[in-house]
Amino acid sequence: MVEFFFVLIPEHFPFLLEGALITLQLSILSMAAAVVIGLGVALIRLAKVPILSKLCAAYVEVWRDVPLIVQLLVIFFTLPNIGIRLPGFWAGVLGLSLNIGAYLSEVFRAAISSIDTGQRDAGLSIGMSRFTVYRRVILPQAMRIALPTLGGYFISLLKDSSLVSFIAVNELLRNGTIIIANTFRSMEVYFMVAIIYFIMSFAAARLVGWVEMKLTPAYLRPAAFDLRRRLRLA
Amino acid sequence: MLMTAPPPISATGIVKRFGAATVLDDVSLTVARGEVVCVIGPSGSGKSTLLRCLSWLAPPDAGRIELAGERLGLVDGGERLRSAAEIRRQRSRIGMVFQGLNLWPHLTAAGNVMEGLVTVRRMPKAKARELALAHLDRVGLLAKADAYPARLSGGQQQRVAIARALAMEPEILFFDEPTSALDPELVGEVLDVMGALARQHTTMVVVTHEMSFAAEAADRILFMDEGRVVEEATPASFFGNPREERSRRFLDRTLSRYRLLVRSP
Numbered sequence: 254m255v256e257f258f259f260v261l262i263p264e265h266f267p268f269l270l271e272g273a274l275i276t277l278q279l280s281i282l283s284m285a286a287a288v289v290i291g292l293g294v295a296l297i298r299l300a301k302v303p304i305l306s307k308l309c310a311a312y313v314e315v316w317r318d319v320p321l322i323v324q325l326l327v328i329f330f331t332l333p334n335i336g337i338r339l340p341g342f343w344a345g346v347l348g349l350s351l352n353i354g355a356y357l358s359e360v361f362r363a364a365i366s367s368i369d370t371g372q373r374d375a376g377l378s379i380g381m382s383r384f385t386v387y388r389r390v391i392l393p394q395a396m397r398i399a400l401p402t403l404g405g406y407f408i409s410l411l412k413d414s415s416l417v418s419f420i421a422v423n424e425l426l427r428n429g430t431i432i433i434a435n436t437f438r439s440m441e442v443y444f445m446v447a448i449i450y451f452i453m454s455f456a457a458a459r460l461v462g463w464v465e466m467k468l469t470p471a472y473l474r475p476a477a478f479d480l481r482r483r484l485r486l487a
Numbered sequence: 488m489l490m491t492a493p494p495p496i497s498a499t500g501i502v503k504r505f506g507a508a509t510v511l512d513d514v515s516l517t518v519a520r521g522e523v524v525c526v527i528g529p530s531g532s533g534k535s536t537l538l539r540c541l542s543w544l545a546p547p548d549a550g551r552i553e554l555a556g557e558r559l560g561l562v563d564g565g566e567r568l569r570s571a572a573e574i575r576r577q578r579s580r581i582g583m584v585f586q587g588l589n590l591w592p593h594l595t596a597a598g599n600v601m602e603g604l605v606t607v608r609r610m611p612k613a614k615a616r617e618l619a620l621a622h623l624d625r626v627g628l629l630a631k632a633d634a635y636p637a638r639l640s641g642g643q644q645q646r647v648a649i650a651r652a653l654a655m656e657p658e659i660l661f662f663d664e665p666t667s668a669l670d671p672e673l674v675g676e677v678l679d680v681m682g683a684l685a686r687q688h689t690t691m692v693v694v695t696h697e698m699s700f701a702a703e704a705a706d707r708i709l710f711m712d713e714g715r716v717v718e719e720a721t722p723a724s725f726f727g728n729p730r731e732e733r734s735r736r737f738l739d740r741t742l743s744r745y746r747l748l749v750r751s752p
């Protein structure tokens with residue numbers, strides 16, 4: 254116990270934190286790219302763009318039907334063969350964002366479809382372009398609807414990014430295994446790794462909850478919020 | 488003759504099909520400036536489709552529509568579609584109030600009314616808000632300018648929707664059963680606003696099941712059934728002495744259901 258706190262932690266924590274930083278970078282970049290991919294795919298499929306939407310549908314299907322770890326390995330080992338040399342980190346970002354993007358496209362599609370078409374008609378009838386209707390009417394609402402799910406995917410991503418350790422990216426888990434290879438202190442090191450993942454996910458969950466509340470406009474807030482304000486509790 | 492302005496809307500021979508079904512079959516309608524035309528008819532007779540064709544939300548398969556003398560949707564002479572920008576400009580001259588409550592829920596009442604002024608008319612925000620408030624005042628909702636739709640009653644929402652359409656200063660206003668989604672006690676306030684517009688000689692086409700409104704506010708009644716105009720008459724002659732058998736049957740059913748008393752001419 255004493256050794257754990259006073260020897261192992263001071264010695265190995267910094268290296269693990271370096272890994273945690275990579276994990277964060279990996280997750281944030283992948284999430285941002287996945288949002289772009291997911292939204293793009295959703296819009297193409299909703300617009301029923303001739304060939305493109307079929308391709309997008311196939312992408313979503315395939316990417317959801319293959320385990321993430323297999324996708325990462327395929328990307329990591331295939332790309333060099335077709336002449337693309339990506340460092341492990343960027344191969345990881347590519348793999349993760351394509352994977353999450355497939356799921357997010359379905360989230361966005363559902364969120365956009367949930368907006369009544371009468372709202373679109375109202376926009377078109379006053380002379381808005383389809384683009385303006387999306388930008389001003391549909392997306393602001395759809396994004397807020399999708400937000401909690403997006404947050405959930407981000408928290409999963411923080412944890413699932415550990416799979417990228419298999420393609421030699423020095424993120425949190427891999428740094429842990431490197432330490433173990435040298436010290437054979439599996440239990441203690443995995444424990445530290447677990448604690449760091451927990452702290453990151455816990456903090457991310459709080460952050461997501463806070464952002465959600467901040468971005469939830471008055472018109473969507475459940476009555477409980479109003480009640481609290483009315484009772485001057487908040 | 489030279490000085491006469493062309494009618495806000497003039498449609499001839501409108502045909503609209505959905506798959507094998509012909510929903511509008513050779514419908515013609517001209518609305519003069521300041522005229523109020525009420526369209527009535529049984530469910531599924533094509534009333535909503537007619538308004539959607541006339542506002543180019545559902546382009547017709549055949550026929551010719553003129554918006555204040557200008558060919559709607561198509562380039563005159565050919566059957567070539569106008570550019571998207573042209574169609575938007577034309578649509579912005581036609582106001583539309585729908586059956587469903589479809590204010591944009593993420594914008595306040597004033598925000599809903601301003602939106603078209605800002606994004607379509609490219610008006611500065613301050614000016615747009617000023618105009619929006621004036622239009623909300625017109626429908627008696629100045630006090631609710633900063634309320635979100637969820638905080639408004641259905642009747643208030645429809646009045647905001649009317650203000651939203653009016654703000655664009657359209658040639659003509661289309662109403663598609665604006666009160667049929669409302670609780671009975673909220674119908675009156677919306678019809679009052681529409682009645683006031685009618686008295687101010689706003690050009691309107693109103694699809695409605697509110698026979699007393701049609702009888703009072705309309706200059707002309709258009710009775711539709713199965714995608715055709717069955718009878719076109721003044722309210723007095725339509726309600727008092729319908730020419731067509733189908734009109735008579737429809738009125739018997741509807742008026743007995745609503746237990747309305749309509750004075751004979």
Ligand SMILES: Nc1ncnc2c1ncn2[C@@H]1O[C@H](COP(=O)(O)OP(=O)(O)OP(=O)(O)O)[C@@H](O)[C@H]1O
Pocket residue numbers: 505510528529530531532533534535536537
């Ligand atoms: N987008 C569509 N696709 C296929 N059929 C449609 C579509 N819109 C309307 N129809 C059909 O066209 C017919 C006329 O519909 P429309 O909504 O114009 O009737 P309506 O007179 O407005 O009826 P209501 O009083 O119920 O509103 C109906 O049979 C309807 O099922």
Ligand SMILES: [Mg+2]
Pocket residue numbers: 534535536663664
């Ligand atoms: Mg209808």
